[in-house]
Each structure stands twice: as C-alpha cells, then as structure tokens.
Amino acid sequence: MTLLYSEIEEELRSSVRDLLADRCPPAAVLKRVESDPHDLDLWKTLAGEIGVAGLLVPEELGGAGATASEVAVVLEELGRAVAPVPFFTSSVLATRALLPTRDALLGELAEGRRTAALVVSFTASPYAPSRGASVSVDDGRLSGTVTGVAGADVADVLLVPVDGDLYAVEGASVRVVPSLDLTRPIATVTFDRAQARRVGACDVAAVLRFGAGLLASEQLGVAEWCLDTTLAYVKERHQFARPIGSFQAIKHRLADLWLDVVRARAAARNAASDPSSISVAVAQSWNAGVALHAAEEALQLHGGIGMTWEHPVHLYLKRAKATEIALGTPGDHREALASLVDVPGPE
Amino acid sequence: MNEAEIKERVAAFLAEHDPAGDRLEFLRARFDAGLAWVWFPEGQGGLGAPRELQQVVERELADTPRQLHAGMLAIGLGMAAPTILTFGTEEQKRRFLRPLWTGEEIWCQLFSEPGAGSDLATLATRAVRDGDEWVVDGQKVWTSGAHHSRWAILVARTDPDVPKHRGLTYFVCDMQAPGVEVRPLRQITGEAEFNEVFLTGVRLPDELRLGAVGDGWRVAQTTLMNERVAIGGGPARRGGGMVAPVVEAWREHPELRTHDLHQRLLELWVETEVTRLSGARLREQLAAGQPGPEGSGMKLSFARLNQAVTGFDLEFRRDLGYDDWAFRRSENVDFYGRGPGYRYLRAKGNSIEGGTSEILRNIVAERVLGLPSEPRVDKDVPWKDLPR
Numbered sequence: 019m020t021l022l023y024s025e026i027e028e029e030l031r032s033s034v035r036d037l038l039a040d041r042c043p044p045a046a047v048l049k050r051v052e053s054d055p056h057d058l059d060l061w062k063t064l065a066g067e068i069g070v071a072g073l074l075v076p077e078e079l080g081g082a083g084a085t086a087s088e089v090a091v092v093l094e095e096l097g098r099a100v101a102p103v104p105f106f107t108s109s110v111l112a113t114r115a116l117l118p119t120r121d122a123l124l125g126e127l128a129e130g131r132r133t134a135a136l137v138v139s140f141t142a143s144p145y146a147p148s149r150g151a152s153v154s155v156d157d158g159r160l161s162g163t164v165t166g167v168a169g170a171d172v173a174d175v176l177l178v179p180v181d182g183d184l185y186a187v188e189g190a191s192v193r194v195v196p197s198l199d200l201t202r203p204i205a206t207v208t209f210d211r212a213q214a215r216r217v218g219a220c221d222v223a224a225v226l227r228f229g230a231g232l233l234a235s236e237q238l239g240v241a242e243w244c245l246d247t248t249l250a251y252v253k254e255r256h257q258f259a260r261p262i263g264s265f266q267a268i269k270h271r272l273a274d275l276w277l278d279v280v281r282a283r284a285a286a287r288n289a290a291s292d293p294s295s296i297s298v299a300v301a302q303s304w305n306a307g308v309a310l311h312a313a314e315e316a317l318q319l320h321g322g323i324g325m326t327w328e329h330p331v332h333l334y335l336k337r338a339k340a341t342e343i344a345l346g347t348p349g350d351h352r353e354a355l356a357s358l359v360d361v362p363g364p365e
Numbered sequence: 366m367n368e369a370e371i372k373e374r375v376a377a378f379l380a381e382h383d384p385a386g387d388r389l390e391f392l393r394a395r396f397d398a399g400l401a402w403v404w405f406p407e408g409q410g411g412l413g414a415p416r417e418l419q420q421v422v423e424r425e426l427a428d429t430p431r432q433l434h435a436g437m438l439a440i441g442l443g444m445a446a447p448t449i450l451t452f453g454t455e456e457q458k459r460r461f462l463r464p465l466w467t468g469e470e471i472w473c474q475l476f477s478e479p480g481a482g483s484d485l486a487t488l489a490t491r492a493v494r495d496g497d498e499w500v501v502d503g504q505k506v507w508t509s510g511a512h513h514s515r516w517a518i519l520v521a522r523t524d525p526d527v528p529k530h531r532g533l534t535y536f537v538c539d540m541q542a543p544g545v546e547v548r549p550l551r552q553i554t555g556e557a558e559f560n561e562v563f564l565t566g567v568r569l570p571d572e573l574r575l576g577a578v579g580d581g582w583r584v585a586q587t588t589l590m591n592e593r594v595a596i597g598g599g600p601a602r603r604g605g606g607m608v609a610p611v612v613e614a615w616r617e618h619p620e621l622r623t624h625d626l627h628q629r630l631l632e633l634w635v636e637t638e639v640t641r642l643s644g645a646r647l648r649e650q651l652a653a654g655q656p657g658p659e660g661s662g663m664k665l666s667f668a669r670l671n672q673a674v675t676g677f678d679l680e681f682r683r684d685l686g687y688d689d690w691a692f693r694r695s696e697n698v699d700f701y702g703r704g705p706g707y708r709y710l711r712a713k714g715n716s717i718e719g720g721t722s723e724i725l726r727n728i729v730a731e732r733v734l735g736l737p738s739e740p741r742v743d744k745d746v747p748w749k750d751l752p753r
Binding site: 270 | 643
C-alpha cells in the first residue's frame with residue numbers, strides 16, 4: 019500500500035489534464051451550464067479514446083482492469099476542471115453497483131457506448147442508503163420516486179436498487195430540477211409500473227461507501243484548483259502599491275489552506291488504496307470541508323470579481339457545497355467513526 | 366548499500382562486540398562501525414547509505430545498549446550534528462561527532478536573544494577577533510539544557526558594519542570556558558527546561574568556528590531546517606500521539622462525556638489522523654528520494670493539534686488541579702509522564718519554539734507557494750544603523 023502516485027497514474031493524469039485544458043477550460047463550462055450542461059462530446063473522447071469509462075471493469079469483461087487509485091487520479095483532474103461529464107455517476111457508482119453481477123452491460127459501459135446512472139439520491143450515504151428513495155417492485159415492474167439523482171438525465175440505462183436487488187430500467191420519467199451544483203445536475207426519477215430487468219444482488223451501502231471514498235479525490239481536485247487560482251490572483255492583483263499576496267493577512271490564510279490541502283491529498287490517497295470504512299469516513303469528513311473551505315477562501319480573496327457570474331469560482335463553490343452534502347455530510351462520517359474507532363458518545 | 370548488506374554489517378558487528386559489556390564501549394564501537402547514523406559518511410559514524418536503512422539498523426540493534434538521557438541529546442543529534450557534518454572541518458567532525466552521538470557530550474543552542482527572536486538575524490552578541498581567538502560578549506535566551514551541556518552551537522555578530530544577514534559567524538561554544546554563566550528560566554509549567562546564558566569575555570579559539578567568517582546565516586539555516594523536521598515528526602500509528610491519552614480517558618469515563626465534547630473529540634481525532642497520514646506520505650516521499658515541500662508544514666499542524674487536543678483534555682476531565690508546580694530543572698519534555706494540566710501548558714510552547722507558527726506560515730507562503738515577501742526596510746541597512 020502506498021500513498022504516492024505511480025508512474026502509470028501520473029501518465030493517466032497528464033493525458034486527462036491535457037484533454038481538459040484543451041476542451042474544458044472553466045470559461046467553456048460556464049458558457050454551457052445554463053443551456054446544455056453535460057459535455058457529451060468531451061465524454062466520448064474521455065471514455066472512448068482515453069478509456070476512463072472502463073477503468074474499474076475487469077479485462078475479461080471488456081474493461082481496463084485498473085484499481086480505485088487510477089480512478090481517483092481521474093477524479094482529481096475532473097474535479098479541477100468541474101468537468102460536466104458522467105464519469106463519477108456512470109463509471110464509478112453505477113459500474114461499482116454492477117460489478118458483482120458481472121452483467122454484460124459492464125462491457126458497454128466500459129467502452130463508453132452506453133452510460134448508466136445508479137438511481138439513489140445523491141444525499142444518501144453508506145449509513146442511510148435509501149434516503150430520498152421510495153421505490154417498490156411488483157411483478158417485475160417498478161413504482162415510486164427517487165429525488166436528487168445525479169447523472170440520471172444523461173443515462174441510457176437506470177440502475178435501481180430495491181430491497182437488496184438491482185434492476186435495470188430503460189424509459190422512466192427523469193425530471194431535471196434546478197440544482198445548486200450547475201455542473202452536476204440532479205433529477206427526480208419517477209417510475210410508474212416501469213418494466214425492469216433484475217440484474218442481480220446489490221449492497222447499496224457498500225457501493226455508496228466506495229463512491230464516498232473516491233469522491234474525496236474529486237474534492238481534492240476542486241480544492242487544488244481553488245488554491246492554485248487564488249495564488250495566481252493574489253500574486254497579480256495590486257492594492258496599496260504591492261501585490262496583495264505580500265500581505266501577511268493573506269499569506270497566512272493561504273499557508274493554512276495549503277496545509278489543509280496537503281492533508282486532503284494524504285486522506286484521499288489513503289481512501290483510494292484502502293477503501294475500508296474508517297479510511298473512507300476519515301477522507302470524507304476531512305476533504306469535504308477542505309474543498310468547501312478552499313472554494314470559500316477563493317471567493318473571498320478574489321474580492322468583488324469572485325462574486326460575479328463571469329468568474330468561474332462560483333462553479334467550484336457550488337460543486338464543493340454539493341459534494342459536502344453528497345454521500346454523507348462530514349458530520350455523518352464523523353458519527354460513523356464514533357463506533358468504528360470506539361469513541362462512543364454520551365450514554 | 367541495501368538492506369541485506371546492512372544486516373550483514375550489523376551481524377558482523379554483533380559477533381565482535383558484546384551488547385552485555387560496557388555500554389559506552391559498545392556505543393563507541395557502534396559509531397566506529399558506521400552503524401550510528403548510516404546516512405553519514407564512512408569514518409563519521411555512517412556508511413554513506415540511504416537514510417531509510419537506519420530503521421533496519423535500529424530494528425536489528427533494538428535490544429542493545431542505548432545512549433543515556435535520550436531527551437538531552439536532541440539538540441546535538443538533530444541540529445548540531447547535521448550542521449557540523451555539512452560545514453565542519455575534518456578535524457571538527459573527528460573531534461565532535463562521536464561523543465555527541467554516544468551521549469558523552471551534551472549540546473545546546475545559543476541562537477535567540479532578548480532582542481532577536483523571530484528576527485534572529487538581528488542578533489547582537491558580538492564576537493571580536495583577537496589573534497587566533499574570538500572574544501564573545503552577549504546574552505542568549507531560551508537555551509534548553511544549557512546547564513548540562515559541554516558544547517553549544519552559537520551564532521554571533523562579527524561585522525556590525527554590513528546588513529544584518531551578512532555580518533554573522535557560526536561557532537561551537539565551549540560551555541566550560543570562563544565567562545559562560547547559565548541561569549535557569551522558570552516556565553509557565555513551574556519547571557525550568559531552558560535558561561538564559563550570559564557570555565562575558567568568553568574566549569573561543571578560531572578552530573571552533575564553523576564555516577566561513579560572515580557565513581553564519583547560511584550555516585544557521587541548516588540547523589533550523591533540521592530543528593523543524595525534528596519537532597514535526599509525528600506518530601506512526603493510527604490513534605497514536607497526543608490524542609491517545611485523551612481517547613483512553615474518554616473510554617474510561619462515560620460519566621464525563623457530553624454531546625458537545627463528543628463532536629469536538631471526533632473532529633480532533635480526524636485531524637490527528639489526516640495529519641498522521643500526511644506524515645506517512647512525506648516519509649514515503651523521502652524514502653523514494655522525492656522530498657516534497659510538505660515537511661515545512663508538519664510542525665505547524667502538530668503545534669495547532671497539540672494545543673487543541675491538550676486544551677480539550679483538560680476541559681473534558683473537568684480537572685481543576687495540577688500535578689506539580691515545583692521549580693525544578695527538567696531533563697526533557699515529558700508529555701506522557703505528566704498530568705493534563707502540564708500537557709496543556711507545555712503545548713503552548715509548540716507554536717513558539719523552533720520558529721513561531723507565524724514565521725512558519727511566512728516560510729510556507731514564500732518558499733512553497735511563491736508569494737512575494739513583505740517589503741523589508743532593513744535589508745540594505747548596516748546592522749549598526751538599525752533602530753533598536
């Protein structure tokens with residue numbers, strides 16, 4: 019087990035980063051978020067040419083047979099770019115739910131020919147996996163509603179966990195609602211006696227735990243962009259005839275933020291290489307807060323320009339706040355740690 | 366040199382030297398065999414081997430005699446030795462390193478002064494050349510262990526007519542020389558770990574100079590970087606370190622738990638854990654030969670955490686007592702052997718000693734993040750013309 023990045027991971031990182039720098043600069047994301055948020059052309063290149071969609075899928079099922087550590091590096095880069103692509107929802111959550119079933123759909127997802135979404139609320143957590151969902155199955159047909167589902171609006175296939183089983187559904191009502199996070203919209207999914215295929219068994223809590231551990235890497239990427247962008251700005255911006263980054267009031271805040279980000283990197287790497295309940299809970303309770311704090315500091319230290327729609331920092335703030343809530347809040351994860359590491363509450 | 370070769374060396378050494386024999390002879394022989402600090406050069410207690418192989422030696426020699434009073438050796442091992450190794454003459458290395466490592470000679474640090482703390486380069490202790498000797502006059506402060514020490518590392522001003530950083534020279538100070546007076550300084554904990562040291566007409570031979578005349582600032586940087594690495598070393602085990610006694614007491618005293626304390630303890634536990642992971646990652650980077658800038662931040666993290674954890678501990682225990690206010694000289698910092706009140710008070714020093722947290726934030730901001738420095742009004746002014 020290592021907390022460092024391997025050479026293969028660094029190569030993967032640089033190909034993803036180069037592509038995103040070219041095709042997905044913050045200005046481009048900002049331009050499309052209100053009309054057509056998902057960049058499916060970019061997704062096609064990422065999934066098909068770079069092959070990120072199949073990282074978690076074993077080679078014999080048509081994937082790359084990589085590990086969570088490679089996936090984590092891709093998520094860092096996608097977080098840095100707040101890239102509006104369904105990697106986390108399709109290639110991480112939905113794929114991880116399908117893996118134990120070894121369903122043929124995995125091959126199609128791996129090639130990027132189709133995209134799936136796991137129909138759980140993004141507010142669900144490993145500790146409350148059915149939050150926001152009320153779906154029942156009757157005679158092979160699904161009925162009910164799940165709110166706050168991420169990635170459902172771009173999915174060809176919906177994977178719905180009901181009572182320990184996973185069902186594949188094509189053709190349900192997916193209604194996009196205005197979302198705080200513009201770059202990862204959420205939708206309300208409604209089933210009205212929808213035709214469903216039982217794919218196999220599904221431990222939703224385990225899938226969400228796996229996702230939560232990797233979400234920490236996306237949060238690291240968000241925090242890094244905020245720190246880097248703010249550093250560049252305070253070196254450039256002059257007030258009182260000197261760069262504002264030369265004032266200790268600003269330097270000390272950024273030094274503290276850097277320390278938080280350094281620790282977020284260690285926590286993310288640890289959760290990627292050891293996805294145990296403790297590692298995941300530690301990474302989420304730390305990194306969610308660091309991403310949010312980094313975005314809030316970025317906004318404040320950009321002054322008035324940080325408050326404008328035209329500057330992309332708000333995309334990162336919204337992503338950071340949404341992922342603080344997604345898959346368990348930091349408080350949820352700390353509460354879980356109480357029993358995991360034997361620090362019990364008052365009796 | 367690899368792990369197997371190091372193990373062979375240790376085995377050969379143990380075949381010739383009986384660990385059950387005289388402690389000092391054993392330690393001297395271990396130094397001479399290059400098994401003191403393997404990353405030091407041959408002939409100076411090392412084998413010129415990669416630093417991570419030291420842990421192999423420590424494991425293999427775990428049950429053999431150690432130096433006495435390990436806490437008192439910290440300044441010698443962590444600060445004086447790397448500086449002597451980098452800047453010392455062959456004669457200085459030969460004279461000082463072995464007794465330093467075996468613990469026969471204790472070292473202290475004569476850097477800070479009443480008028481020069483964070484702005485160390487403004488220090489006023491003078492060293493004036495007199496033939497083959499230097500005559501030193503001045504006052505130093507916060508000197509841990511001065512009363513035990515045989516030697517000190519000393520920075521003094523040798524040229525007041527140039528800007529402050531340029532007029533300094535680094536010496537080894539003979540603590541037994543006439544004119545050296547050590548007075549204990551009582552701390553908020555009640556005890557005295559450190560001292561003030563008065564230097565009055567102290568004569569040091571030129572052979573005790575470390576590095577070139579006027580190069581003292583650069584030499585001192587080597588010492589200070591090593592101090593921060595030493596202070597920033599963290600626990601290797603999950604749940605270890607300063608939070609461990611708190612969690613233990615928490616488990617033993619359910620009647621003291623409240624919801625508010627519970628939330629705060631979990632937050633501290635998480636911060637302790639991510640800080641530990643960050644230290645583990647840093648060690649991995651060092652072992653892989655890719656040292657990152659993360660080291661500069663470790664001391665900052667630990668200072669904050671230690672203060673938060675020890676403050677929490679006292680509040681949680683609702684402990685209004687204190688174990689011992691007696692004014693005594695302490696041999697070393699004993700966080701775990703003392704009560705929670707002592708831990709709380711002593712931890713206050715963590716954000717001051719070895720560079721205040723404010724200065725460390727400046728260092729991180731300027732050297733790691735590349736932020737511009739504050740305008741420096743004293744940069745090109747001769748030291749003697751600075752307002753004091």
